[in-house]
Amino acid sequence: MFIVSSAKVRYSIQDDMKEKYPDIQFQFCQNIKEAEEYLPDADILLTYGEDLTPEIIQKAKQLKWINVMSAGLDKMPFEAIKSKDLLVTNARGIHKIPMAEYTIGMMLQVIRNFSLIKENQKNKVWERKFQVGELYGKTLGVLGAGAIGSEIARLAKAFNMHTVGLNRSGRPVDHFDEMVTFDQLVVLLRKADFVVSVLPKTDETHAFLKKVHFETMQEHSIFINIGRGTTVDQQGLIQALQENQIAHAVLDVMEKEPLPEDNVLWEMENVTITPHLSGITPLYQRRAFDQFEENLKVFRQGEGEYLNKIDLSRGY
Structure with a gap:
């Protein structure tokens, strides 16, 4: 399994994930531009959801799941995502x-x-x-x-x-x-x-x-x-x-x-x-990865219910 992140993730969390899941290959990138070369082989993409385009979705030929590490999905290219019938989850409730x-x-x-x-x-x-x-x-x-x-x-x-x-x-x-x-x-x-x-x-x-x-x-x-x-x-x-x-x-x-x-x-x-800061917390990424790990269990086992699974037709 190959997981690519276009989100800038704290090094402590990167190390924690690699240690917990030695059988999974992780590629943590600073942004989507850096992540693009790895997307064709990615099974899972971790993103904040604002960096995706229909062209990027098409490049990710092996992609099965997009995990959005925020609650907002305003800028997601849902038509392209629907055309590939991808699983999408977000971090609803994290804030x-x-x-x-x-x-x-x-x-x-x-x-x-x-x-x-x-x-x-x-x-x-x-x-x-x-x-x-x-x-x-x-x-x-x-x-x-x-x-x-x-x-x-x-x-x-x-x-x-x-x-x-x-x-x-x-x-x-x-x-x-x-x-x-x-x-x-x-x-x-x-x-x-x-x-x-x-x-x-x-x-x-x-x-x-x-x-x-x-x-x-x-x-x-x-x-x-x-x-x-x-x-x-x-x-x-x-x-x-x-x-x-x-x-x-x-x-x-x-x-x-x-x-x-x-x-x-x-x-x-x-x-x-106030400048859109009500959801800011130093614990944000840790909570986002706690949710991701719960869903990762379901994804690997092939059974159970996903947290915050998005209805692609509604966009939330």
Whole structure:
């Protein structure tokens, strides 16, 4: 078996994999250009998913499995992959711990007004008369009740929050008090004090949240987007914020990244911007390889269920 990686992998992990699997040949490369010469003989390709083209897929004549070491599949050449009927898995759920901690941290920052406190410290101002709130007893709505959404809800329960999740089927999900389907979105928006979007980028979710949805939310509500920027009509969100339809937006993802310097979002006091970093963690690669090893067992044994197997027709 020959495994090629176009992803830059830590040397400690490379050594660990070679030691664990002496009967497997590994070729760890720095990028896809370096990996190209090895692809014709590769059985498995490890990639972050942004470096593949239809031409590269065609070169990989022995390829059976593409393991994407990220959750996003936005740039995958699915038509070429489908034509060869390849197995594709991704690292869905790998971000759940850092992204859930980010979300709770931002909720606390906004409701406790930590940014003003820090600014007052910078200006040596001793001021105690400003509005703060609590998470206790608030309602959290999560759009996309998968692994990340469930972890956010789990942490929210420590603050005695009421949790409402949205998914396609409405089936129960751990740590959510209620579940709604996409056609019940308005029900969630009307009751939530915090709305967190973890929606992926698909044709169905493009500009899914529009100005009318933010108008439906409560005026004191806070919107947090850690999914994909394209799932929000950005201009509609800006207008809703300018009209104080909602109190605050925390945006880790944008319609266009990096966010252009002339975008009005930079200047808005009721907006917190972070540069797509909610999923960053030093443990990322180790967790990605833990998932890969579970699937490698299934691949070698020819039986069992793969973690995060991708439906090629849906792209997720």
